[in-house]
Amino acid sequence: MEISGFISAVIIGIVIGILGRLVVPGRQRIGIIWTILVGIVAALVGTFIAAAFDVADTDGIDWIELAIQVVLAGIGVAALDRARSPRR
Secondary structure, rough: OOOOHHHHHHHHOOOOOOOHHHHHHOOOOOOOOHHHHHHHHHHHHHHHHHHHOOOOOOOOOHHHHHHHHHHHHHHHHHHHHHHHHHOO
């Protein structure tokens, strides 16, 4: 992987992670690094799922792929927040 590919993955991870945090209601008790990591994983898995359903390559913006990635990031953020929260 070239440095430009790594930088692109981090930038996309930041965007997808932040969008994932926005769709989860309430306050999430995870840091920005975890948000970026969840975003990167959600972007990669979302791209794979979109390719499997043959909706990854469309003209213009791939809205369906983006929606899949944001939903996956939201699920990841919520799961990580729940795993890191203190038990009551």
